[in-house]
Amino acid sequence: xxxxxxxxxxxxxxxxxxxxxxxxxxxxxxxxxxxxxxxxxxxxxxxxxxxxxxxxxxxxxxxxxxxxxxxxxxxxxxxxxxxxxxxxxxxxxxxxxxxxxxxxxxxxxxxxxxxxxxxxxxxxxxxxxxxxxxxxxxxxxxxxxxxxxxxxxxxxxxxxxxxxxxxxxxxxxxxxxxxxxxxxxxxxxxxxxxxxxxxxxxxxxxxxxxxxxxxxxxxxxxxxxxxxxxxxxxxxxxxxxxxxxxxxxxxxxxxxx
Numbered sequence: 279x280x281x282x283x284x285x286x287x288x289x290x291x292x293x294x295x296x297x298x299x300x301x302x303x304x305x306x307x308x309x310x311x312x313x314x315x316x317x318x319x320x321x322x323x324x325x326x327x328x329x330x331x332x333x334x335x336x337x338x339x340x341x342x343x344x345x346x347x348x349x350x351x352x353x354x355x356x357x358x359x360x361x362x363x364x365x366x367x368x369x370x371x372x373x374x375x376x377x378x379x380x381x382x383x384x385x386x387x388x389x390x391x392x393x394x395x396x397x398x399x400x401x402x403x404x405x406x407x408x409x410x411x412x413x414x415x416x417x418x419x420x421x422x423x424x425x426x427x428x429x430x431x432x433x434x435x436x437x438x439x440x441x442x443x444x445x446x447x448x449x450x451x452x453x454x455x456x457x458x459x460x461x462x463x464x465x466x467x468x469x470x471x472x473x474x475x476x477x478x479x480x481x482x483x484x485x486x487x488x489x490x491x492x493x494x495x496x497x498x499x500x501x502x503x504x505x506x507x508x509x510x511x512x513x514x515x516x517x518x519x520x521x522x523x524x525x526x527x528x529x530x531x532x533x534x535x
Contacts, residue, residue: 280422281412281433283416284438286413288409288412288441289408289411290405290409291439293406296445296449300314300391300394303394304391307391309388309391313391314394316375317395317397320395321396321399324371328363340356349490357484360486361479361483364478364481364482364483365475365477365482366475384464386521392456392460396456397451400445428494440500440504447507447510448507450515451478451514453514454477454517455474455478461525465524465528477514485503
């Protein structure tokens with residue numbers, strides 16, 4: 279099936295997920311825009327470091343492992359590597375910034391805004407990337423001839439809403455992970471930080487295993503990972519409701535001017 283303008287809806291939807299979450303939370307709870315901005319900056323820092331690692335050490339590590347181990351063993355090792363990298367970078371950097379800035383005074387609403395800034399920025403950037411890629415293919419039909427059948431199959435109508443739905447659940451995961459980090463600093467109990475690291479680790483770490491285990495051009499190859507992200511997103515949303523009660527029990531700390 280040829281690529282059509284309807285495929286632009288995936289990118290538009292992802293952008294809408296990130297932007298609407300920020301607008302909704304700001305209008306409903308009047309949280310400062312700085313929390314969304316800082317959350318976005320934290321995401322950019324973590325992604326920048328991961329990109330630098332991918333351009334320098336990740337590929338050599340994988341190549342060295344493939345020379346000595348079976349493919350499945352390498353997939354498991356790389357899954358652990360990528361998962362732990364995400365966990366320690368995204369939650370770790372956030373914790374250091376929160377601990378040493380006025381973000382340490384954040385309440386629940388501010389912590390959620392920080393998480394929305396983090397996950398919402400990711401959704402917007404991925405949405406823009408998707409929109410630009412599809413637009414380039416529409417404007418230059420000859421480029422479509424360079425795509426493999428497996429890649430072209432991902433532009434089928436059934437695939438259009440999947441990235442949008444995934445961003446919704448991923449946003450819940452990011453927000454819960456960030457709220458756990460802020461709560462860890464507020465109550466001075468690192469087990470909440472480790473829970474955040476664990477959540478991010480199992481989110482990203484499972485993706486290579488899914489890619490290895492479920493292959494093929496059809497939608498069935500992506501539904502398992504989408505379902506996995508949905509389950510983690512629902513757990514994260516429930517976790518937000520539960521940890522809100524703990525936040526409300528903490529003493530109120532006036533925000534620094």
